[in-house]
Structure formats: C-alpha cells, structure tokens
Amino acid sequence: xxxxxxxxxxxxxxxxxxxxxxxxxxxxxxxxxxxxxxxxxxxxxxxxxxxxxxxxxxxxxxxxxxxxxxxxxxxxxxxxxxxxxxxxxxxxxxxxxxxxxxxxxxxxxxxxxxxxxxxxxxxxxxxxxxxxxxxxxxxxxxxxxxxxxxxxxxxxxxxxxxxxxxxxxxxxxxxxxxxxxxxxxxxxxxxxxxxxxxxxxxxxxxxxxxxxxxxxxxxxxxxxxxxxxxxxxxxxxxxxxxxxxxxxxxxxxxxxxxxxxxxxxxxxxxxxxxxxxxxxxxxxxxxxxxxxxxxxxxxxxxxxxxxxxxxxxxxxxxxxxxxxxxxxxxxxxxxxxxxxxxxxxxxxxxxxxxxxxxxxxxxxxxxxxxxxxxxxxxxxxxxxxxxxxxxxxxxxxxxxxxxxxxxxxxxxxxxxxxxxxxxxxxxxxxxxxxxxxxxxxxxxxxxxxxxxxxxxxxxxxxxxxxxxxxxxxxxxxxxxxxxx
Amino acid sequence: xxxxxxxxxxxxxxxxxxxxxxxxxxxxxxxxxxxxxxxxxxxxxxxxxxxxxxxxxxxxxxxxxxxxxxxxxxxxxxxxxxxxxxxxxxxxxxxxxxxxxxxxxxxxxxxxxxxxxxxxxxxxxxxxxxxxxxxxxxxxxxxxxxxxxxxxxxxxxxxxxxxxxxxxxxxxxxxxxxxxxxxxxxxxxxxxxxxxxxxxxxxxxxxxxxxxxxxxxxxxxxxxxxxxxxxxxxxxxxxxxxxxxxxxxxxxxxxxxxxxxxxxxxxxxxxxxxxxxxxxxxxxxxxxxxxxxxxxxxxxxxxxxxxxxxxxxxxxxxxxxxxxxxxxxxxxxxxxxxxxxxxxxxxxxxxxxxxxxxxxxxxxxxxxxxxxxxxxxxxxxxxxxxxxxxxxxxxxxxxxxxxxxxxxxxxxxxxxxxxxxxxxxxxxxxxxxxxxxxxxxxxxxxxxxxxxxxxxxxxxxxxxxxxxxxxxxxxxxxxxxxxx
Numbered sequence: 001x002x003x004x005x006x007x008x009x010x011x012x013x014x015x016x017x018x019x020x021x022x023x024x025x026x027x028x029x030x031x032x033x034x035x036x037x038x039x040x041x042x043x044x045x046x047x048x049x050x051x052x053x054x055x056x057x058x059x060x061x062x063x064x065x066x067x068x069x070x071x072x073x074x075x076x077x078x079x080x081x082x083x084x085x086x087x088x089x090x091x092x093x094x095x096x097x098x099x100x101x102x103x104x105x106x107x108x109x110x111x112x113x114x115x116x117x118x119x120x121x122x123x124x125x126x127x128x129x130x131x132x133x134x135x136x137x138x139x140x141x142x143x144x145x146x147x148x149x150x151x152x153x154x155x156x157x158x159x160x161x162x163x164x165x166x167x168x169x170x171x172x173x174x175x176x177x178x179x180x181x182x183x184x185x186x187x188x189x190x191x192x193x194x195x196x197x198x199x200x201x202x203x204x205x206x207x208x209x210x211x212x213x214x215x216x217x218x219x220x221x222x223x224x225x226x227x228x229x230x231x232x233x234x235x236x237x238x239x240x241x242x243x244x245x246x247x248x249x250x251x252x253x254x255x256x257x258x259x260x261x262x263x264x265x266x267x268x269x270x271x272x273x274x275x276x277x278x279x280x281x282x283x284x285x286x287x288x289x290x291x292x293x294x295x296x297x298x299x300x301x302x303x304x305x306x307x308x309x310x311x312x313x314x315x316x317x318x319x320x321x322x323x324x325x326x327x328x329x330x331x332x333x334x335x336x337x338x339x340x341x342x343x344x345x346x347x348x349x350x351x352x353x354x355x356x357x358x359x360x361x362x363x364x365x366x367x368x369x370x371x372x373x374x375x376x377x378x379x380x381x382x383x384x385x386x387x388x389x390x391x392x393x394x395x396x397x398x399x400x401x402x403x404x405x406x407x408x409x410x411x412x413x414x415x416x417x418x419x420x421x422x423x424x425x426x427x428x429x430x431x432x433x434x435x436x437x438x439x440x441x442x443x444x445x446x447x448x449x450x451x452x453x454x455x456x457x458x459x460x461x462x463x464x465x466x467x468x469x470x471x472x473x474x475x476x477x478x479x480x481x482x483x484x
Numbered sequence: 485x486x487x488x489x490x491x492x493x494x495x496x497x498x499x500x501x502x503x504x505x506x507x508x509x510x511x512x513x514x515x516x517x518x519x520x521x522x523x524x525x526x527x528x529x530x531x532x533x534x535x536x537x538x539x540x541x542x543x544x545x546x547x548x549x550x551x552x553x554x555x556x557x558x559x560x561x562x563x564x565x566x567x568x569x570x571x572x573x574x575x576x577x578x579x580x581x582x583x584x585x586x587x588x589x590x591x592x593x594x595x596x597x598x599x600x601x602x603x604x605x606x607x608x609x610x611x612x613x614x615x616x617x618x619x620x621x622x623x624x625x626x627x628x629x630x631x632x633x634x635x636x637x638x639x640x641x642x643x644x645x646x647x648x649x650x651x652x653x654x655x656x657x658x659x660x661x662x663x664x665x666x667x668x669x670x671x672x673x674x675x676x677x678x679x680x681x682x683x684x685x686x687x688x689x690x691x692x693x694x695x696x697x698x699x700x701x702x703x704x705x706x707x708x709x710x711x712x713x714x715x716x717x718x719x720x721x722x723x724x725x726x727x728x729x730x731x732x733x734x735x736x737x738x739x740x741x742x743x744x745x746x747x748x749x750x751x752x753x754x755x756x757x758x759x760x761x762x763x764x765x766x767x768x769x770x771x772x773x774x775x776x777x778x779x780x781x782x783x784x785x786x787x788x789x790x791x792x793x794x795x796x797x798x799x800x801x802x803x804x805x806x807x808x809x810x811x812x813x814x815x816x817x818x819x820x821x822x823x824x825x826x827x828x829x830x831x832x833x834x835x836x837x838x839x840x841x842x843x844x845x846x847x848x849x850x851x852x853x854x855x856x857x858x859x860x861x862x863x864x865x866x867x868x869x870x871x872x873x874x875x876x877x878x879x880x881x882x883x884x885x886x887x888x889x890x891x892x893x894x895x896x897x898x899x900x901x902x903x904x905x906x907x908x909x910x911x912x913x914x915x916x917x918x919x920x921x922x923x924x925x926x927x928x929x930x931x932x933x934x935x936x937x938x939x940x941x942x943x944x945x946x947x948x949x950x951x952x953x954x955x956x957x958x959x960x961x962x963x964x965x966x967x968x
Contacts (some may be wrong), residue, residue, distance in 0.1 A: 108824075327818070330813065344589070
C-alpha cells in the first residue's frame with residue numbers, strides 16, 4: 001500500500017521512464033469503484049450474450065397431452081376413420097353465386113403490368129377464368145382422393161392425414177416410413193406429385209418409402225385449437241402423437257416452410273424417433289444465427305462463401321424482406337380480422353394464397369407480366385385454395401403466426417438446442433432465406449449433406465417434385481450408411 | 485518547416501514542460517494524410533446529416549396539372565354537378581345474398597374474449613346483427629344526403645365534395661371557408677356531426693364557417709388514378725385545384741390522419757392560400773423529428789415534458805407500433821392483393837375498417853370484451869363502410885400507402901420545409917403518435933397554440949365533434965387576431 005499523504009502532496013515533474021504520482025485513498029477508492037462497476041457491467045453483458053444468445057438451454061419439459069379441443073369432449077377417441085375429400089355440390093353452387101356477384105362487381109385494374117402493387121389484375125383474371133370455366137370439380141375431387149385419407153383424434157383435435165404404402169416390392173427392399181410436413185399457405189396438395197416418386201422403388205436403392213402426410217392442426221382438414229397456444233412446437237407434439245397412434249415409432253421426416261420448423265422441433269424433442277431429417281427450407285432460426293449473419297455483412301464472402309450474393313448486401317435483403325413480409329406482419333398480429341374477408345371471398349383467398357406461390361417461387365415473377373402463372377398447373381393451385389376454402393380454415397391457419405410470436409422465447413430456445421438427428425438440407429435457387437452451412441451446423445451438428453439446386457424456389461416439393469424426390473433418396477441413403 | 489533529419493534521430497527523454505521529439509517527414513505526411521482522411525469523413529458525415537436530415541430543402545417544383553385519368557378523356561370538363569348518395573336496391577339485394585351465404589358459412593369463434601387476435605367474433609357478431617337487422621338503408625341514405633354533394637373533374641378525376649353554407653347570419657358575422665380533410669379508413673361521413681356545429685354562429689365569435697369537405701381521390705365517391713404516383717402531395721395539389729375550381733381562393737383547413745398530412749402539404753406548397761391550419765393529428769414526419777425522439781429517450785422528461793409517458797419508454801412504444809401497424813405494412817406493399825378480398829366481402833371490409841376505429845380511439849378497447857363498440861353509433865360506422873363498399877374503392881384507397889412509400893423522399897422533404905401558415909394542434913388523449921411542441925414548431929414555426937384534450941382518440945372529428953368544433957373556433961379566433 002502506498003503511503004498516505006492527504007496534505008501537501010504535489011505532482012512532481014514526470015520523468016522519462018514513467019509517471020510517478022502520489023495517490024490519495026479517495027482516488028484509489030473511486031478508481032476501484034469505477035473498475036468494479038465496469039467489470040460488473042461487462043459481466044452482465046457477457047451473461048446476457050451467454051444466456052440469451054449463445055448458451056444451449058436445457059430442453060424444456062413439455063406436457064405431451066395438452067388438450068386442444070373443447071373441454072366437454074375430453075374423451076379419448078381411439079378410432080382411425082377413413083376420410084374422403086368432398087367438393088360438395090352446395091359449395092360449388094355457392095361459389096358459382098359468389099363468382100356471378102364478382103363478375104358483376106367493379107373490378108380494379110392494376111396500375112401497371114407488374115405485380116408491384118400486389119397480384120396483377122391480368123394474372124388474377126386468368127386464375128378466375130380458369131377456376132370459373134376450366135376447373136373440373138368432379139375430376140379434381142377424384143384426383144384428390146387417389147390416396148388414402150384418414151382422420152383420427154389427437155389431443156382433442158381431429159387430425160387428417162394421408163397414408164400411402166408403396167407398390168409391392170421384392171424381399172430385399174425395405175419400406176421406410178416418411179413423414180411429409182407441408183407449410184403455409186400449402187396443404188397436403190403439395191405432395192401429390194412427389195408421393196408416387198417416393199413410393200416407387202428405384203434402382204440402386206434397397207429401400208422405398210411409405211408416406212404419411214398429415215394436415216397441420218387448423219390447416220384444411222385438420223381441426224384448429226379452441227384456445228390460444230397451439231404454436232409450432234405444440235404442433236410437433238401433436239404430429240408425433242399422431243405417429244404413435246398410427247403405430248409408427250420411428251420415421252424419417254421431410255419438411256418445407258413451417259413444416260420444416262415443425263419437423264426440426266420433432267427431431268429436437270424426440271430425437272430417438274427420428275431416423276433422419278430432410279428439409280428444403282434449411283434455416284437456423286436462433287438469434288445467434290441472425291446476429292452472425294448481420295455482423296457477417298462486414299466480410300460477406302468470408303461469412304457466406306458462395307451464398308454471399310444471396311444474403312448480402314444486407315440493405316437489399318432487408319428491403320426485400322420489408323417488401324415481401326407484410327403478410328407475415330399482419331398475420332402475426334391480427335389474423336382474425338384478416339381471416340374474415342379471406343374466408344368470405346374465394347377470389348380474395350385465391351389471390352392471397354397464389355401470390356405467395358408466385359413470388360416465393362421466383363422473385364422475378366413480380367415484374368413478369370404473367371406473374372409466373374404459366375409455370376404452374378392452375379388446377380393444382382386452385383385445388384390448394386379450395387382445400388382452405390371448403391374447410392373454412394384460413395383463419396385458424398393464420399393464427400399460427402400469432403402463436404409463434406406469442407411463444408417466441410421457447411421457439412427461439414428450441415432453435416438453439418442442437419439435434420443429434422442426421423440431417424440433410426436442400427437449398428433451392430430462389431428460396432427466400434438462405435444460410436451458410438456453418439450456421440446450419442450449430443442447430444444440426446449431424447448435417448450429413450447439403451444439396452445446392454440451381455432451380456426451384458420456396459415451395460420446391462410442389463414445384464420440383466423430381467429434384468426433391470431424388471434428393472430425399474440420396475439423403476436417406478447417406479443416413480442409412482451412417483447409422484449402419 | 486522543421487529541419488529534416490532522416491538519420492540518427494533518437495528520442496530524447498521528455499522533460500516536464502512537454503514532449504519534444506524530432507519527427508520525420510514520413511511521419512508528418514502519414515499523420516497529415518490520416519488527419520485529412522478523418523476530416524474528410526467527418527465532413528462527409530456532417531454533409532450527410534445536414535443534407536439528409538437537418539437542412540431545409542428548397543420546395544420542389546410541382547407540375548400542378550398532372551393528368552390522373554385515362555388519357556383518352558383528356559378534355560377539361562368545367563361542370564360542377566350536384567350528386568346524390570344512393571344505396572341502391574341492387575346493392576342491398578346483393579348484400580342480403582352475401583349475408584345469407586355468410587350466415588350459412590362456418591364462422592370462426594375467437595380464442596378468447598379480447599381482440600388480441602384481431603376483431604373479436606362477438607364484436608363482429610354485433611356489427612353483423614346490426615347491419616343485417618337494424619341498419620335502415622332508406623333512413624341512412626336520406627341522412628347522408630342532408631348536405632349538398634357535388635362532383636367535378638380535376639386533373640382527369642371526378643372529385644366528390646360536400647359544400648355546406650351556414651345559416652343566414654347577421655351582417656357582422658363573417659363567413660369563412662373551411663376545408664375539412666378526412667383520413668383512412670374514413671370518409672366525409674366523419675364530418676356529419678361536426679358540420680352543423682361549424683356552420684352555426686356562436687356567441688363571442690364574429691365568424692362562422694362554410695364547409696367544403698372533399699372525398700380524397702380514390703376514396704369512396706372520388707375517382708382513383710389510373711397510373712402510379714398519386715401520393716399525398718399530389719392529392720394536396722388536386723384538392724387545391726378543386727378549391728380554385730369552385731372559386732375559393734383562400735381558406736382555413738382542418739385535417740385528421742392522412743387528411744392532416746395532405747392539409748399540411750397544401751399549407752406548405754400554397755401558403756398564401758391557407759389562412760390557417762388546424763389539425764387533430766399534429767405530427768412532424770421528418771427524419772430529424774424521429775431521430776430526436778429516438779435519442780431523446782435518454783432524457784424522456786427533458787425531451788417530451790408532460791408527454792413523456794405517452795412517448796416513452798421507446799421499447800413499449802415500438803412494440804405497440806409493431807403490434808398495431810401490420811395493416812400499414814401490408815397496405816404499403818401489396819394493396820391490390822389485400823383489396824381483392826376486402827372488395828368482395830362486406831363483413832371482411834367492415835371488420836377491417838371498424839377495427840381501426842375501435843383500436844385507435846382507445847387502445848384499451850383491445851382488451852375490452854365489447855371492443856369499445858358500445859361507445860359508437862353502429863349505424864354511423866356502417867355508413868362509412870358502405871361508402872367504401874358501394875363505390876368499390878377500398879383498393880384504390882389502400883394504394884395511397886404504397887404511393888407514400890414509393891415517393892418517400894419527396895414526402896420527407898416536404899415534412900422538413902416549414903410553413904408560415906398559422907397552425908393549431910389538437911392533441912387527443914389516446915392518439916397513436918404524440919410529439920412535443922418544440923418538434924412540431926420545426927415544421928410549424930407559426931404554431932399559434934396547442935390544445936391538450938383529456939378525452940378522445942385518433943378519429944376525434946368523428947368521435948368528439950363538440951370538442952373539435954370548439955377547438956376549431958378557438959384556433960381560428962386566434963388566427964384572425966394574429967393576422968389583424
């Protein structure tokens with residue numbers, strides 16, 4: 001301790017080899033206090049970064065039997081009932097009447113030939129004309145029933161699913177269960193073209209798939225919850241319980257859009273039941289991933305490698321999100337208000353849903369005069385719209401966005417907890433969110449491979465079934481080799 | 485210049501009165517370069533702040549005759565035609581059929597008793613029941629025609645307006661023209677209760693108003709543009725030209741919501757024609773105002789005074805905006821897509837519009853079981869919805885948000901250019917955006933007064949006509965004293 005000298009201490013001239021001052025106790029104290037405060041603040045910041053961003057939290061304990069249906073029906077119903085999709089005469093008659101009224105009503109012409117103000121009126125006119133004059137309800141409903149549909153009650157909700165067993169195979173071809181999970185505003189309709197590809201044995205592969213494709217709770221044929229809280233990880237639990245109920249203990253998963261988030265949650269919460277996870281929306285939704293991409297903007301090529309020009313410049317990407325994610329903003333805050341109009345107007349619903357398919361398949365469709373419509377089978381797009389329309393389920397599907405915001409903390413925690421499940425990502429050319437491999441590995445340390453497709457967009461399972469089926473076979477072949 | 489010494493220069497021990505070193509030319513050069521670069525950067529930053537945020541730009545030169553209608557009708561039509569609001573039998577019949585279909589359709593029940601997921605189903609049920617069973621089309625259309633309506637063509641668009649002359653007055657009561665400007669999703673319906681208060685002479689005031697209330701272009705009875713670009717300052721020009729056309733050279737303005745923005749633009753672009761500007765949405769929309777409020781969060785009471793708890797904490801306010809401004813986000817990006825459903829579903833449109841009135845009148849209405857509906861005259865709310873419905877104009881009204889974003893730079897420039905017009909602000913208790921006086925004065929240096937009302941919300945002209953009328957009389961009395 002330096003000698004006390006409260007009085008008469010004068011600064012001596014500093015000499016070359018360093019300052020030498022006499023210091024008072026008060027000075028020591030004040031410096032110590034400042035130091036301690038700074039250290040405490042630094043520690044606080046460190047703790048915040050650790051706890052809120054970096055640390056891997058423990059897996060929350062989930063109640064696997066939350067009841068989402070009305071309380072007065074709290075009876076376990078063990079039946080698994082066959083189901084048929086019906087496009088009823090009365091619904092068709094109702095649509096005809098609505099279309100008549102729409103034809104007589106004032107229709108708004110777009111201000112230019114692009115879809116910059118929303119779906120172009122010419123594109124909408126083509127959809128309307130097809131729906132009104134060319135869409136064949138009888139044929140399409142026959143087509144929609146080509147696979148076996150079922151309903152069964154899980155946690156109080158009637159859950160719809162398709163189950164498609166493969167063609168009879170020779171002895172040395174294994175049948176592997178594959179859970180297909182659709183997103184928003186999609187439905188099981190997205191899987192109609194890929195299912196035959198997955199259920200048909202192919203040379204060079206000693207396995208084939210049995211497909212189970214449920215409708216998410218609140219989406220089309222599956223009932224929605226009667227109380228708040230049915231967010232993605234609760235859907236993951238419902239889907240896993242559905243698989244238990246139909247006797248499939250272990251399975252592979254392929255997911256897209258929200259279906260990928262739900263598949264990822266199943267892989268995280270029930271890793272022993274998931275043999276492999278394939279996704280064509282490979283993203284890590286943790287804060288750490290977002291912050292890394294944000295600060296990575298300083299060295300884009302270092303951060304993102306070949307993906308640099310799909311992720312950066314940040315400003316362009318930010319503007320793109322601002323421009324395209326208005327629907328997400330409204331659905332996350334006022335789903336019920338928006339739903340009233342969408343559920344009452346078939347064309348309004350069609351425009352709202354089909355716009356997403358057009359814009360997220362290829363951003364250039366926004367400035368194309370035809371909006372990209374010609375690259376799609378219009379009847380297929382309308383099938384999907386009709387699935388929401390005939391079940392009056394758009395509002396319950398929109399609510400998922402609100403639930404995700406309401407339960408953001410847990411959703412984000414789950415995004416930080418790595419899963420040991422073997423994973424394979426399929427990156428399409430035009431997908432909305434793209435992330436480099438090293439960020440995906442934080443969530444999926446067992447990332448067996450990534451395929452970079454130079455075609456396709458966000459709804460690739462629907463748009464590019466051949467490419468996606470090929471990739472699923474490839475991924476599962478790798479999964480099986482690894483686990484042997 | 486210090487002597488050159490490239491070789492053998494050694495640092496001497498520093499002495500007490502200051503360092504004394506020998507310095508090489510290279511060191512001088514490098515320090516100079518760094519200094520110059522730093523100065524240049526600082527200057528750049530200063531220029532950026534000056535030019536983009538602080539400086540008052542010159543008033544842009546506007547073409548006052550932009551043609552917004554179809555090119556093939558480019559003929560000046562000088563007529564001013566009387567107009568009658570008609571709620572036609574065929575429209576009523578169409579609504580009855582739509583309501584029938586709606587009654588038979590699956591309706592979605594809210595997950596709880598609040599409006600947290602959007603408008604509550606019980607509240608919507610009440611609106612629907614009133615519209616279907618109690619709303620009297622005959623009586624209401626008689627009521628809507630109680631004032632004189634006109635249409636006239638301005639810049640290619642048929643513009644609707646009401647013109648209400650005061651009761652005959654004694655000689656010493658002057659009649660002052662007052663332009664009333666509505667906002668979104670409002671219409672001239674908002675002014676029905678305040679008009680008699682403004683056109684009736686009152687004791688202690690030697691003036692009374694003649695009211696001119698136009699429908700904004702693209703809103704209800706006024707035609708929308710056929711090409712992009714009709715943003716708020718272009719509307720300001722159209723409204724000013726309308727006033728010219730009907731022979732009113734100088735006038736007072738009262739504006740609300742977007743109508744206030746447009747009124748402010750008229751006062752900025754045509755200051756000599758505006759005798760005084762009264763607004764119950766007193767805001768400065770410049771970047772400087774927003775940045776000041778942002779950094780002012782460090783000293784909230786110093787920045788905002790009595791308004792501190794309405795503006796801060798910033799985090800709460802930000803979350804509130806995030807929660808409530810989803811509609812704004814979607815309308816600013818995809819107005820046409822959203823419009824298709826709203827224009828096809830009367831209930832959807834009603835819910836979308838009335839929700840704004842409920843939530844922006846009092847934020848607590850969100851958690852009230854009745855949503856605040858009982859504080860409104862339901863028929864009046866439905867009148868307003870019907871004005872949009874019967875004119876199929878919701879889409880063209882939504883487009884204004886897109887145009888505002890597309891023309892943000894000029895809009896922001898105008899927000900920075902002060903107007904000499906005498907101004908008076910009315911701050912209601914629950915208005916969405918609140919700003920302290922000193923920030924308002926940047927835009928309105930001639931701010932004669934501010935009234936702080938302890939009732940009312942964003943649509944005060946409709947909700948609190950007595951208080952607003954009192955304030956307009958008070959403000960104009962001050963304006964007149966000042967200009968004497």
